[in-house]
Amino acid sequence: MMSCPGLIRPKPEKGVFYMKAVLKRELKNYLKNPILWVGILIVFVGIYQSAGAYLKLHYIHSEEELEELEEPDVITDADILNGYVPSDRSQQMELGYQEIERLLESEEGFGYTKAQAEKIVSELRAKDMTIQEIDEYLEKEYCFYNATYIFEDFSQHKGMREEVNGYIEEKLKEHPFSWYFARKFADFCGLYTGFFSAVLLAFLYIRDTRRDTWELLHTKPITALSYVGGKVLGGLFAMLIVLGVMNLIFGGLCMARGVKAGFPVRIWDLPAASVKYIVPNILVIVCIYTIIAFLFRNPLPAVPFIFLYMLYSNMGAPGAASGYAGRAFAVMVRFPGNFFDAAEPPMAAGNQIFLLMLSAVLFALAVRIWKRRRV
Amino acid sequence: MSADVQGPLFVMLCGSFLPGKRDCRYYGDRFWSGCSHGYALHCVLCGYLLGRAPGEKMGDFFSVSYKKEGGGNFQKIGNPVGLPVCTVCAGVCGLLLAETGKSVRDFRGISVWTVLAGSGDIDSFMEQLVYDDGECVSEPVGRNGDCAGAVACGEFKSRAEVFGKMECVCLWFPKGVRSWRSVMDGGKSGSGGDCCSDTGGSFGCHEKKRIGGAAMSVVLKDLTVGFKNEVTAVDHVNLEIGKGIYGFLGENGAGKTTMMRVLATVLKPASGEVFLNGIRYREENYGKIRKKIGYLPQEVQLYPNLSVRECLEYMGELSEVPRPVLKKRIAYYLDKTNMTQQQNKKMRQLSGGMKRRVGLIQALLGKPEFLIIDEPTTGLDPEERIRIRNLLVDLGREQTILFSTHVVEDLAATCSSLAVMKKGKFLYAGSMGEMLDRAKGHVWECHVRNEADAAMLERNYHVAARQATERGMKVKIVSEAKPKADCRMAEVTLEDAYMYLMMG
Numbered sequence: 001m002m003s004c005p006g007l008i009r010p011k012p013e014k015g016v017f018y019m020k021a022v023l024k025r026e027l028k029n030y031l032k033n034p035i036l037w038v039g040i041l042i043v044f045v046g047i048y049q050s051a052g053a054y055l056k057l058h059y060i061h062s063e064e065e066l067e068e069l070e071e072p073d074v075i076t077d078a079d080i081l082n083g084y085v086p087s088d089r090s091q092q093m094e095l096g097y098q099e100i101e102r103l104l105e106s107e108e109g110f111g112y113t114k115a116q117a118e119k120i121v122s123e124l125r126a127k128d129m130t131i132q133e134i135d136e137y138l139e140k141e142y143c144f145y146n147a148t149y150i151f152e153d154f155s156q157h158k159g160m161r162e163e164v165n166g167y168i169e170e171k172l173k174e175h176p177f178s179w180y181f182a183r184k185f186a187d188f189c190g191l192y193t194g195f196f197s198a199v200l201l202a203f204l205y206i207r208d209t210r211r212d213t214w215e216l217l218h219t220k221p222i223t224a225l226s227y228v229g230g231k232v233l234g235g236l237f238a239m240l241i242v243l244g245v246m247n248l249i250f251g252g253l254c255m256a257r258g259v260k261a262g263f264p265v266r267i268w269d270l271p272a273a274s275v276k277y278i279v280p281n282i283l284v285i286v287c288i289y290t291i292i293a294f295l296f297r298n299p300l301p302a303v304p305f306i307f308l309y310m311l312y313s314n315m316g317a318p319g320a321a322s323g324y325a326g327r328a329f330a331v332m333v334r335f336p337g338n339f340f341d342a343a344e345p346p347m348a349a350g351n352q353i354f355l356l357m358l359s360a361v362l363f364a365l366a367v368r369i370w371k372r373r374r375v
Numbered sequence: 376m377s378a379d380v381q382g383p384l385f386v387m388l389c390g391s392f393l394p395g396k397r398d399c400r401y402y403g404d405r406f407w408s409g410c411s412h413g414y415a416l417h418c419v420l421c422g423y424l425l426g427r428a429p430g431e432k433m434g435d436f437f438s439v440s441y442k443k444e445g446g447g448n449f450q451k452i453g454n455p456v457g458l459p460v461c462t463v464c465a466g467v468c469g470l471l472l473a474e475t476g477k478s479v480r481d482f483r484g485i486s487v488w489t490v491l492a493g494s495g496d497i498d499s500f501m502e503q504l505v506y507d508d509g510e511c512v513s514e515p516v517g518r519n520g521d522c523a524g525a526v527a528c529g530e531f532k533s534r535a536e537v538f539g540k541m542e543c544v545c546l547w548f549p550k551g552v553r554s555w556r557s558v559m560d561g562g563k564s565g566s567g568g569d570c571c572s573d574t575g576g577s578f579g580c581h582e583k584k585r586i587g588g589a590a591m592s593v594v595l596k597d598l599t600v601g602f603k604n605e606v607t608a609v610d611h612v613n614l615e616i617g618k619g620i621y622g623f624l625g626e627n628g629a630g631k632t633t634m635m636r637v638l639a640t641v642l643k644p645a646s647g648e649v650f651l652n653g654i655r656y657r658e659e660n661y662g663k664i665r666k667k668i669g670y671l672p673q674e675v676q677l678y679p680n681l682s683v684r685e686c687l688e689y690m691g692e693l694s695e696v697p698r699p700v701l702k703k704r705i706a707y708y709l710d711k712t713n714m715t716q717q718q719n720k721k722m723r724q725l726s727g728g729m730k731r732r733v734g735l736i737q738a739l740l741g742k743p744e745f746l747i748i749d750e751p752t753t754g755l756d757p758e759e760r761i762r763i764r765n766l767l768v769d770l771g772r773e774q775t776i777l778f779s780t781h782v783v784e785d786l787a788a789t790c791s792s793l794a795v796m797k798k799g800k801f802l803y804a805g806s807m808g809e810m811l812d813r814a815k816g817h818v819w820e821c822h823v824r825n826e827a828d829a830a831m832l833e834r835n836y837h838v839a840a841r842q843a844t845e846r847g848m849k850v851k852i853v854s855e856a857k858p859k860a861d862c863r864m865a866e867v868t869l870e871d872a873y874m875y876l877m878m879g
Binding site (some may be wrong): 017021022025028029031033208210212213216217218219220221222227240292 | 636639640641662665666670672674675676677678679680681685689690692693694695737739741
């Protein structure tokens, strides 16, 4: 209808106003729900236990200090925090040969004499074989299995003070401390908030899907877009509260410890990593909850589904050439490996974009279902 | 009452010089107000003018502005098209006069804001105005002259409760009006067509209908509702419900709730048509329809963790009621249902009856034109039942209410018309009086000596009631013919009439 001179219809409130009303209601509900606060505590403890150790990283001032650093249970768990630095190839091979010699000599092992063991290792050195070739050779000639693992164990070694500090300095020239920590934070925060969202978001629709309330809601004039939008944003924002609190705490800790240790830090590294690696995951989980709640008129079937999805996402792709690679469509981005080597898994960015698109599709479907289920 | 004139802004009131024998209430919300800038006053109200110009119809005054001249006469102002929007024009009519018992002359020259708000504060009045566009939207008036024509009416119980329940009607384009000019000319002149299409903005069309005298109506045509298990819950039913309270009575499983769910847009009928004030129930219209209805289902638990107020605020927001209006409505209905004391209690702490009252309030928050309430008095104590019944009667003056209950007494106290359902069909649909008349001469009061005689009567007749007396037993029987026992014709109650109908 065109506007009329002299008499203009007052503008009605826009649908987005009512979407905001639903969103605010959901947020208030969550803020009053003790599970949110208990969950925040659990997530905090979980992240602190997993990633808190990285906050203790500092330059080593004395050899004694280096000695005092905690030794890992297994050498593969060793990181810069324990004073371990990556070995170059010659170091790795030399340390590997020494270990093979020790095993050949040892009574629990092969029981060769020292001379015999030295001879075998000399042969290996002379042939200048690759690790794989050494593995095959020892297995064939001496029934010595899995030599590869020995060399892998020595891919890093306990460094000297200068070596450790040099390595830290070198890495911090590439990126600030907060950049590395943000990846570890995103790794564990994504894991814990993912599982927590599977619990917390069950409350999003639990009341609305009761038969009587469901029916009543469907008689209300609020548009499907406003209602579903308000609900989805309500769930998302509730999880963003958790994420925000974690960012504040760990961002603050990272800044404080980084500055204290003399490391360069940036304030936006943690939030940026959260937005990139965690928010799309939460969004898609909210949308999955929404669509399952609307399909089954009950959000609870979403709980096992989300848990299974999380497990699938956590597994990582098998046989990935460069170590860890995330699963396709995963709702979790992991950053395994050492602190300074925590690279973004291949295709992670693409996967996150896919999750955003998937959320949009699920949201549109949910709106459609809500409309159709009205009558 | 202050007689201050608020500068150029004042209005005249309608009501006291109404034509014919209509009382002011009849024109309660049938106003028209047109405004333009540049004139001191441009508000025209119904009633008064009709009274002054008996030859003319209401439609002749559509959107015509009048200017007050000296001596209390009103001069017709021409076409305000093209003139800037005036700040606000408002008229008050109907119940204000009826309630205050004053004549329209008492209000002449008094600013409506002075009348309404006492303080004469225009801003506060503007904020309070609620527009019911008749189609769906209730919204606050825009502050910057968004709405030039506004009429406030409704139930102004007193100056102190001015905004307790107020309805303003903002009229735009009556049905069939093709242009603003034709509106200005009372629909007599040709089309100009620069403003509105002939479909006219839905609410203009609707308002015209209301102005024309057609009341809100619900029409069911050959309605059938079936379920997947091939049970037909409602079987080719026809019904027309007008303004007021319409009762639904019937045995369990008769199809009452199913029909109400259809009317509430929860269920889709298998066949047949349903119209709400001319709007057909179909997917593209559900949005409009839902803005007109309020629904209280048979069982509703709502949100146990929310307080009563929070719950109502949420439900009101889902009904798209603007916040400032919502707060006032919640306060009003909490008071009306005696729930003000409980407003901060959690829903889970409420008794069944209190929950029922909250359920009723949530249905009313959107100011529905059609209220569908399924057993609203279930679980209420007698005092609260009466309170709710009275509230429904009040609402029934303005709204169409469909009221289902098993408590016949509630129907008798509230409804003038009702339908009785059995196995998905109507046994009866019509006025209460006619239903009672049908049973007249078929209800008997018999006196028997003992239980054995009463039991014998029960074997042969439909016994509506048994009561032990000093002389033996008094048994009320519904029967076509006079029973053989010591019986005399009894006064028919609705319960008896219902029994008589159910006997077939």
